[in-house]
Amino acid sequence: MSDDVPVYLKNGEQVKVNDHVYCSPSWDTRDGTPYSVARIMEFLPPADAPKGAAGRNFLYTRVRLAWYYRPSDVSDRPVADSRLLLAAIYSEVCDINQLRAKCHVVHRDKISDLSGWKKRPDRFYFNRLFDPYIKREFEVIPARDVRNLPDNIREVLISRYEYVVAEKEVIPDLTDQIRLCDSCSEWCPSPETVQCDRCKRFFHMHCVQPPLLAKPTRGYGWTCAPCSKKHEEEVDSHEVRPVVSAAPKVLKSNAPPARGRGRPRKDKSLADKQESFPVKHFKMWPFRYFGQYTVAEDTLDEEDLIFPRTATRQGPKYQANVPLAPDPYNYPPDIEERGGDSTVEVLGVINSLTDAEVAEVEACKKGLSNDPEVKSSVDWLTELIRRYSDAALAARPFTSVNMKYLSRLEKWKKNETPVFDKPFSHEEIVAFEDAIALHGPELRAVRDEVPNRSMPEIVRFYGHWKSGKLGEENRRLRRHGPPPKPINKQYESAAEREEGIHVGLSDDEGSIVAQPSKSPSCGACRTRETTTWWKAPKGLPTNVLCDQCGSNWRRYADLNVRPLRAEDALPSSKSKAIEKREGTPLTGPSTKRARTSASVQSTPPPAAPSAVTLLKCLACSKTGPLGKVLKCKKCHLRVHAGAVGATVDPAQLDNWTCELCENEETLEASINHDCLLCPRAGPEERRMKPWPPSDTLLRACKPTEGQGWTHVICAVFTPELTFTDAARLRLVEGMSTITRHRWTTKCCLCGEIEGAVIKCNDCPKEFHISCAWKQGHKFGFEIQPVKSSRRDTTIMTTFKGETGSMHAIISCKDHDRTKRDIYDICESNEGGETALQVYCQAYKQAPVSTAHGLLRKARRLDNILNIRTEGSTTSSTPDLIISTDPECCECKSHFSPAFYRADNGELYVESSTPSSSSMSPASDGKDYLYCHRCHFGRLEERANGSKAMGMMVS
Template identity: 80%
Template sequence: MEFLPPADAPKGEAGKNFVYTRVRLAWYYRPSDVSDRPVADSRLLLAAIYSEVCDINQLRAKCHVVHRDKISDLSGWKKRPDRFYFNRLFDPYIKREFEVIPSRDVRNLPDHIRGVLTSRYEYVVAEKEVIPDLTDQIRLCENCQEWCPNPETVQCDRCKLFFHMHCVQPPLQAKPTRGYGWTCGPCSQRHEAEVDSHDIRHSISAPRVLKSNAPPARGRGRPRKDKTLAEKEENLPVKHYKMWPFRYFGQYTVAEDTLDEEDLIFPRAATRHGPKYQANVLPYPEVGNYPPDIEERGGDSTVEVLGVFTSLTESEVESCKDALTKDPKSASSVDWLTEVVRRYSDAALAARPFTTVNMKHLARLEKWKKNETPVFDKPFSHEEVVAFEDGIALHGPELRAVRDEVTNRTMPEIVRFYGHWKNSKLKEENERIRTKGPPPKPVNRQYRSEAERGEGLRVGLSDDEGSIVAQPSKSPSCGACRTRESKVWWKAPKGLSTNVLCDACGNNWRRYADLNVRPIREESAPTTKSRAIEKREGTPLTAPSSKRARTSASVASTPPPAPSPAAPAPHIKCQCCHKSGPLGKVLRCKKCHLRLHAGIAGAIVDPASVDNWTCELCDNEETLEASINHDCLLCPRAGPEERKMKTWPPADTLLRACKPTEGQGWTHLLCAVFTPELTFTEASKLRLVEGMSTISKHKWMARCFLCGEIEGAVVKCTDCPKEFHLSCAWKQGHKFGFEIQPVKSTRRDTTITTNFKGEMGCMNAIVMCKDHDRSKRDIYDICETNEGGETALQVYCQSYKQAAVTHAHGLLRKARRLDNLLNIRSESTTASSTPAPNGSSDPECSKCHTHFSPAFYRRDTGTMEVDGVSSPLSGSSMSSPAPATISWLCHRCHFEGADMNGKAMGMSAS
């Protein structure tokens, strides 16, 4: 709403030299925070005419909140991040909700009042039952032709005209009772004439339904994909008057008060006037004629004595205290002194000497209690103090929740101990200030220069520090999604199985109050506590039902209860598209907790065994069908620091999804799909990647634009000449997807076409830098599904990535690819006039003395000779010219002697 200088900044011109450090924020409520009814739409908010001032460094993010009428495509609006809307207002003081309508829709007002209202405010707040009257056409009295306000107006039930109640003859004192109507004089005379003529036949007419002239609600049609219109609607100006876009104009508003600039804009309730809210006071007696039985107020008999120490001197007070106790701690205790004053006052009223008062029995019997109340509470034990401090650290000053931690104490004892505990902490802080000096200036105080401000904010603490759990337990688990790995852990609300949330669930809860809670599955019958946890879906805090179950007197006649519906399937968030889906559509590995759509994992799982699905890397740990080295053959190798992770590759990213190759190696699912040369032996299950040796030499030797490594194979951006590894592109947030381009009729016989979501053409895999504008292109996401439930990745792989398994078996296909490489090499060697280093037509392996190998490697530098040309291996620099005598190793001998982490592993498939 506005930016403010520090609270201690001087007023006037001198305060303008201070940088803004505070901001006034308008308050919005989530519907679940103010009522017990569940709301499925997490983007719906309740407005409020309430604001608060906070420090700028407490702001976390920026969001957009607009009225429902300003959104033409609601489903598209909710798909965009940090977009909210409202159509109602909640008043936190009278605990009521009101409708919010545009001020231009208010028509039943005089022109001068309506003009002021629409020029100042964008919206009007009113009760739901008042909206039809406000949006109706202007109502004028039929007698005086003046405007008829709703409280002073009566409508004729026959001619439907409006009259002031004081304009009719005789004037009406009150409106007709509900269920009765009123007719004006002419209509009454006309009706009596019809009755006297006996020509009328009475008919029971249906009650008239009041219709509103407000704009009709929009239908639930297909959302329009007009992004320019959405951005235009987001930036539409909103009229504000004194920083507020709406004011109350409902049942308890005087219309003329709108013209006053200082009139209050807050919602109002019924006034407390009339005999119902007044006290019945007897008439005051006449002067000089008082009844003899009435006693004057203010005398000794009408005054309750609360204490007699005001009549004692200071020395007498100290002597009384010394006579009762010698303990200085008791003499300074507030509870002990209160009880001493009470007992001395009772003795003074009973005319007993003070010597009869003693403090040996520290308990008293109150008038309204049956048992005695002790003066002092029982001291808290060390275990109780620890439990109390743990409850304060967990729940803050919510003492009812703290009492649940300290079970054997009453609520009054907890409240009193909390006061003493705060005083003790304050005492320690004051002593620390006296010994070490005052603390440094807090960061949220403002500074006179930008440099000082930047230095202060740099060392400041974030507002999120109190919500982040710095040291969770040894094996933390998210209370919502059950994941055990997260970079940041957040405090969880009450009602979950654990007290921490992962980073994704924590941010989702703090922003949208929405949690996809996965219920706990018990092997045995669920207990009451587990049933309560399973019942909470979406948000963990739900109030119990306020309705009482209906009981019947006849038990025998009661029909058997209907079977309860099955609990909704838990929703899991896919780590590729970050969208939630039911278990089965989104699979979760039971070992490493990798979460993927079944369509992009290439998994066909029986619904009965969907809980036991394991990814291919975890499955290989038992079967050992492929290599135990999980590094992708097309990406740079992982360093020793990354390999120390508990699960490698990490399960919190799509790069955990790997596929085996024909050489028993592994490659990322993204690398296998988006590298054009690679195919699958079984494309329906995305199994066994083929064609690693057909990747061009340029891709193996090019430098990645993102990580700067020459190791691995790169791909080129669709829209620019940048080249990068596919894993690096995924980590940097580049766009992966599929695009369908139309095919000319002359090329349809030679081009493979496919149909996806009604669009026919050639499907291309797209990898695009995040800097490019893709708003004008229809690019389908990896997990986007068609009408049949198939993902875009499935359709693309089945159409374009299936190897020709019908022509030859896998070993023969591999041999043909190697033959093509050898033929190319032989031709290039023949065309070259440079003799081989060892003087023969082909290099000779110094270990097995063979002349036939797809590639030879220098034994001293590790360079590789392919097609008769020496080139460095991936990750090595270009070597110097070969000496006169060079020792070579063939492809087989080189890799038999190489380390498992050697840099030449990228060419092992060939």
């Protein structure tokens, strides 16, 4: 895209390259952290736009930003100045819509009135640079202040860069006058220079006779030859040194100090000039490193790296101290010298084998293992090549190689080393993947999350795990082909070129609380009146901030929290009833005598408020304070309260227990906690305590109307199921209405037919909901627009300002969902309700107002029976008899969910329940009707009789 097209933020400000801006995603995404300050380096087209000149005709969708750090981001030391920043030679490409507003950042030396500069809004300054890779701070000085350089190097440095980055101890040498060698008249760089302690002249260390091998140690000085000779002559002459008159002593005076010229005059034109001060940039950077570890001549190269550097690890400090070799004529026979041929471990000599020997190796290799995964393992192949190489060097036949025992004793180790590591358990894999998501490839931090594994095991497993992920991606590409690259932005039109581009989020995007509580209070300054209420970061007494505190936190990371006092507390009902006369103080003098000494029974002072406890939700993997995220005191399940429909008294947050742990005491439902919609757990899984495990959301279960249990996500994402109380997600109903297709379809993830499956929203795959959750599929809710003609018959809801029909979405993790707005389970709106709560209250509420629970169950059963009866009319063997006045021939009862027919031969038809799988025809003859209870009682008697007869025959 052409560079002359202006870019406008949502607030109307125009931004261009090298402007400083606030950058931040939405409030929920950045988790309450303040805005970041950055400099615009360049505007970029979409990532899928064509390369080269063709991509310039596309609208800008990305921007490259050079970041600034706040001192609190890189260290724990407190910094009172909220306008102080740390520069960085670090850039990142971000979405252009993350730009918020413009700001101004200049170097400290460019500001004439610092106090006036900090009083103006959106003004920052810097004088140091932080390198995020070596984690060290450097000084930043103007390039013109560097004088101790040759003219050609200094001119190039000044023409390209505005600032120079160097260590603090190097700054005096750089800003000093140019230093020339007194012997050769060439420039003296600091690492190769020595200064005479008497005449203060500089010399190259190699120009001194004899040459100096090292500089004098700290506390000692060096003198040149003329100065040394002169000093020796003075000492030999025994002349008395002349007495140097001391400097006149300044007498102290009580007079006030001389007044200065006063504070700088507040000149608005000067301040505006400082904001727009031109700054030179070379390849988009205004500074480069020119410190202790820089070769000055390398600055002339345009491709020289500008990043800060550290000392190279060379020299005796970083090398091993190897003793001298023994006398070759008296070499100890029991010592094997390292580094010789006998100490080299041969890993492979395949390249030296003949073609016939290589063919023999390939033939022998096929019979060593039948496992294809083992044969493709790099560790197994490496060990196989080593053993074949040992056999070739020892002239043994290749058929003698055996791979049964996969361990070997290395030359310099005492214990055998296994070829394969012990397989990682499921819990270790989950902890490893969580640590990778949290720390990235910082494997030392990952190892702390998996304490039972050593560092080498973590490194090796990381390689296998990463290769496995790449293999899955390659198999998907081979199966479906590479995904098409859609051009998400079309060519710019002439009108867009003239009008410019309007980008960026507004400053209040997702941060303003439209409807706070009845009596809101700012979490920082305790004020109760403001024009706008902003969302507050975590850890404050309230979840809102006033307009001033909210703006200060987002822009300057400055939040002065005033401690809570008695008068700031909300008035109680008792205090409201007390009325004071006009003119009386709110806090009158106490009638009690002041306590003069501490008593044993005196009330202790109130404890200091403790730090806010942050818990990580197992549903969304986001942290939240205790209250929003609940933790079971028994099994330690951690989940957002809105994801399980829990309402807890704030005073009882520490005593909350999940429903499974609560049922272990009350025994109101079944003690078998297996989900009715998922495959049954094996005996090994049942031995796990607790079961289901508490480190996953599958621990969150809800009771059903038959005293069984089902997972919360299974109940929510199964269309046929409803809740008696959708607000609390209590008592799941409708289990019998799930279609037979769901019960008889095989899950594509676990291969089990048992349980009920659900179809992916984007492909024909069907799977159990719990299996999809374990595999990391996408769970969420999508709001789809509704046509005006269907709005009367469609239930519509509103979430985060979007209105339409809300749908529960389960999508395979391989699908591309970047162009769809899918809300997560725990994503909340302005009122604090999660997407799961909004969906359940709108679509999962059972009709409790129209019918009793038992009547609703009977109606569902009637629907099933009617369907079965209609289907059986075409057949010659109807399975159920529905008459006007049926009567059981055994108990004479007229009331039963169903009546069954049996003939004289005791043939019968099974009940039409979802679990029935076979039907037996009834013979002709006189019909007898049995009620539901008697029918199954006769079946049980018949089964017991058959079992007893079998025992007698055996």
